[in-house]
Amino acid sequence: MYEGDIASVLISEEEIREKTAELAAIIAERYPVDAPEGDLLLVGVLKGAVFFMTDLARALPIPTQMEFMAVSSYGSSTSSSGVVRILKDLDKDIAGRNVLIVEDIIDSGLTLSWLMRNLSTRNPASLEVVTLLRKPDAVKADVPVANVGFDIPNEFVVGYGLDYAERYRDLPYIGTLEPTVYGG
Numbered sequence: 001m002y003e004g005d006i007a008s009v010l011i012s013e014e015e016i017r018e019k020t021a022e023l024a025a026i027i028a029e030r031y032p033v034d035a036p037e038g039d040l041l042l043v044g045v046l047k048g049a050v051f052f053m054t055d056l057a058r059a060l061p062i063p064t065q066m067e068f069m070a071v072s073s074y075g076s077s078t079s080s081s082g083v084v085r086i087l088k089d090l091d092k093d094i095a096g097r098n099v100l101i102v103e104d105i106i107d108s109g110l111t112l113s114w115l116m117r118n119l120s121t122r123n124p125a126s127l128e129v130v131t132l133l134r135k136p137d138a139v140k141a142d143v144p145v146a147n148v149g150f151d152i153p154n155e156f157v158v159g160y161g162l163d164y165a166e167r168y169r170d171l172p173y174i175g176t177l178e179p180t181v182y183g184g
């Protein structure tokens with residue numbers, strides 16, 4: 001699939017699976033099965049986080065519920081515009097709930113810092129983040145992220161939910177693109 005477009009495999013399918021199990025074990029320790037706040041609420045950020053979120057939910061040995069939000073910062077470009085817009089909001093009130101934001105990647109950190117501010121105004125009992133990937137620039141945004149799968153170099157990556165112009169999300173691994181794909 002996508003013959004000739006992928007320059008290298010950065011993180012394999014197997015590595016993603018192992019890391020997801022590791023993160024799930026750590027997360028499950030922090031949230032009791034019968035918490036008074038109810039089931040842990042996973043808030044996924046569309047569309048990139050969908051693959052990680054569904055695998056994480058199945059790896060977690062505690063009951064979880066799911067909500068999704070769609071925000072836009074990248075469009076079809078490879079760098080963030082810095083402007084975050086809500087394209088789809090949560091369906092439910094999160095007041096009093098234990099909320100875990102699930103992200104595929106924290107790059108500039110703009111999306112997440114905006115999202116943390118936005119969701120914290122809705123008074124959840126707790127608000128934490130799990131991300132599969134994080135890039136070095138994310139530290140500039142100064143967002144506390146309790147759970148990080150992999151710290152990766154400052155390169156544009158695709159696969160396992162991550163797209164370039166809506167393509168490559170369906171790859172089972174994380175890879176880098178050949179420069180020819182960007183029209184280079």
Ligand SMILES: O=P(O)(O)OC[C@H]1O[C@H](OP(=O)(O)OP(=O)(O)O)[C@H](O)[C@@H]1O
Pocket residue numbers: 045046047048049071072073074075080103104105106107108109110111112162163
């Ligand atoms: O840390 P940042 O620089 O803000 O970048 C991270 C965000 O960018 C990507 O989403 P995108 O806007 O591409 O939407 P998508 O998930 O639908 O591809 C990614 O899924 C994160 O949500």
Ligand code: HPA
Pocket residue numbers: 074105107155156157158162163164
């Ligand atoms: O490296 C990336 N790849 C795909 N989407 C992204 N959104 C932020 N960073 C990235």
Ligand SMILES: [Mg+2]
Pocket residue numbers: 048074075162163
């Ligand atoms: Mg994208």
